[in-house]
Amino acid sequence: MAALVPQARPEPATGLILSGDPVLSGTWTEMALLANYLRGTGASLFPACFPEDPVAKTTTGTYRFRVKPRDSAIERIWILWISATVSGASVIIRAPASSGTPSASLSVGTDPDVPNTIYYTETLGAKSGTEAEVTIDVQGSTQDVVVNAIECYEQTRPILTLDTTDYGVDLVTLRPRGPIYDVANATPAGVMDSYDNADARRVGGLAWVVDSATPVTSSTSTFAGWGSLLALDMPVIGRVIFQGQTGMTWTWSVYAKVDAGATGEVEIIDGNGDNLDTITVTSTAAFAWVTASTFSTDAEDLSLADGIRGGAWQDGTVINARMRRATGTAGSVHLAGLCCWDANTS
Amino acid sequence: MAKSSMFGGLVSLDTALYGAGDDPMDAVVMRDGPLNGLLHLADEYAQIRANWVGVEAAKLTGNQVGYRGIVASPSADEWYRIGEVARWPIQVRAGGTPYKVRLRIGGASDGTHTATFAAVITPTNWSGASWLGQSEDNVFITAGTASTSPAWLTGTSQGSAASGTLAALSARSGRAYQVPTSTLDDLGGNPAVANQLTVLLELFGKTSNTAGEARLHAVHASEYVG
Numbered sequence A: 001m002a003a004l005v006p007q008a009r010p011e012p013a014t015g016l017i018l019s020g021d022p023v024l025s026g027t028w029t030e031m032a033l034l035a036n037y038l039r040g041t042g043a044s045l046f047p048a049c050f051p052e053d054p055v056a057k058t059t060t061g062t063y064r065f066r067v068k069p070r071d072s073a074i075e076r077i078w079i080l081w082i083s084a085t086v087s088g089a090s091v092i093i094r095a096p097a098s099s100g101t102p103s104a105s106l107s108v109g110t111d112p113d114v115p116n117t118i119y120y121t122e123t124l125g126a127k128s129g130t131e132a133e134v135t136i137d138v139q140g141s142t143q144d145v146v147v148n149a150i151e152c153y154e155q156t157r158p159i160l161t162l163d164t165t166d167y168g169v170d171l172v173t174l175r176p177r178g179p180i181y182d183v184a185n186a187t188p189a190g191v192m193d194s195y196d197n198a199d200a201r202r203v204g205g206l207a208w209v210v211d212s213a214t215p216v217t218s219s220t221s222t223f224a225g226w227g228s229l230l231a232l233d234m235p236v237i238g239r240v241i242f243q244g245q246t247g248m249t250w251t252w253s254v255y256a257k258v259d260a261g262a263t264g265e266v267e268i269i270d271g272n273g274d275n276l277d278t279i280t281v282t283s284t285a286a287f288a289w290v291t292a293s294t295f296s297t298d299a300e301d302l303s304l305a306d307g308i309r310g311g312a313w314q315d316g317t318v319i320n321a322r323m324r325r326a327t328g329t330a331g332s333v334h335l336a337g338l339c340c341w342d343a344n345t346s
Numbered sequence B: 001m002a003k004s005s006m007f008g009g010l011v012s013l014d015t016a017l018y019g020a021g022d023d024p025m026d027a028v029v030m031r032d033g034p035l036n037g038l039l040h041l042a043d044e045y046a047q048i049r050a051n052w053v054g055v056e057a058a059k060l061t062g063n064q065v066g067y068r069g070i071v072a073s074p075s076a077d078e079w080y081r082i083g084e085v086a087r088w089p090i091q092v093r094a095g096g097t098p099y100k101v102r103l104r105i106g107g108a109s110d111g112t113h114t115a116t117f118a119a120v121i122t123p124t125n126w127s128g129a130s131w132l133g134q135s136e137d138n139v140f141i142t143a144g145t146a147s148t149s150p151a152w153l154t155g156t157s158q159g160s161a162a163s164g165t166l167a168a169l170s171a172r173s174g175r176a177y178q179v180p181t182s183t184l185d186d187l188g189g190n191p192a193v194a195n196q197l198t199v200l201l202e203l204f205g206k207t208s209n210t211a212g213e214a215r216l217h218a219v220h221a222s223e224y225v226g
Helices: A025-039 A189-195 B027-043 B171-176
Strands: A044-049 A052-056 A060-067 A075-084 A089-094 A106-108 A116-123 A132-140 A145-154 A204-209 A214-218 A247-258 A264-269 A275-283 A295-296 A318-327 A333-341 B048-053 B068-071 B078-091 B098-110 B115-123 B139-142 B150-155 B155-157 B179-182 B191-207 B212-224
Touching: A025 A189, A025 B027, A044 A204, A044 B078, A052 A060, A052 A132, A060 A145, A060 A204, A060 A247, A060 A333, A075 A089, A075 A106, A075 A132, A075 A264, A075 B048, A075 B078, A106 A116, A132 A145, A145 B048, A145 B078, A189 B027, A204 B048, A214 A318, A247 A264, A247 A275, A264 A333, A275 A318, A295 A333, A318 A333, A318 B098, B048 B078, B068 B078, B068 B179, B068 B191, B078 B115, B078 B212, B098 B115, B098 B191, B115 B212, B155 B171, B191 B212
Parallel strands: A044 B048
Antiparallel strands: A044 A145, A052 A145, A060 A132, A075 A116, A075 A145, A089 A106, A089 A132, A204 A333, A214 A333, A247 A295, A247 A333, A264 A275, A264 A318, B048 B212, B068 B212, B078 B191, B098 B150, B098 B212, B115 B139, B115 B191, B139 B155, B179 B191
16 A cells, blocks of 8 residues: 655656557556655746845844645754854754744855855755745854855655655556545545646746845836836746646735835736836834735747747746836835746636 | 647546546546646646846946856967856656756846857756757857847757757767765655666856857756657
């Protein structure tokens, strides 16, 4: 009784299926392995990002990301690149922020061009596929450090549970000449259940995050007067879900606040500088995630060698952001995080 | 070798083709629906692994510079390590070939000399530097820039594919360098091991003069079934 997850993704041969003939046990087994692979192989919660964020000595930097995880994950792998400007620095890592198990004190070197690579495994208390904030703390020691980069992905599962969360398919039940039962997690019905509940998302699209003590700020009332958030427009190409689809919807949110008496707006823009979507920031008390919204980019073109629709990086395949004070005559809007993710079903 | 699915997308089938629950379904409907669908989902289960970029120059504060780089390299036109940008367990196809990696590198120089960048995708039990100079497609080298303004740079993989957008590890690497990773078999469960091909994206820079500076501003890396 085991729903093993293969190391490499299987590719069941479509040519072995002929009209009117039964589907071979071997084909069902390959399909079950592929279904287990999709449920068990970890996704990227967000791609590596570049906060370049200082954490002053004896203080703690907290990095907050918005994601929609996959409900089969049981661990998250965090990788951070941290450097120091003087010798003797160390950090303690903790995820989730404040409540996670603190790491040992980890020494940080002084070469800013070669930051230390730090791994941290966050063991989850429950499986969840609900959109949520995921957080990590970097607690500095007696010297200042700089958080150069952060990425996070779900740990791959070598084996799935036979239940209606993991939808593992028990491979033994697909042996030749075995009976076909309509029971969960077994026989062809288990494969169909897993397919029906597949969650093979390209989870994280883009993240830009800093500690809320060092936000990016805009006090201008026009987008044009502020420019763009990121130094370059970043590629965010969606996946094709249904046949013939040429675009994909991304969900996004910002971790932001605005000074009293004003409201703020953050726009996602394409490579032309055209607005794709706008989020309004109203929280004046503290930084908060704004209710998520959506925008679309090009989806891959699987007929092309590199999948870039149109044959080259173009306006529809890249995004940037900009912000402004939307109402009020004074005050600023403050941004400490912007994340976009794939929340599509199938 | 590109997509493995038949239709390059999930196919919506007419319910008349498979009838009510427990009715028999023709094998070809099963092929075009669930099998094509599983293959397609796996093709597109390619993850974006790095969207590494600093803020625009006007938004930099404190000691931020918005890039990482090499300054005053000891020798001109010699590669120096800028650093790691991402590490991840790359997806591997049935024959052992890892998914390709769509790459884009944004850089600049100090404006006085030409800066060039190299990206290497390597199994984590190898050093990226050991690949530099090899005619392999996991090594991607950009054109030079003498501008101080960050810009996306054209580049080419150094193997036979000579791709301007993709880097790729060989099937040999996919098979040979899988490493065991400790995990659990379920929430609060027993110790288990996941074997994965974990790769490292490492960046290097060089300048045409020892006083020059190569400034890495942005890196995009995303898996592609290609």
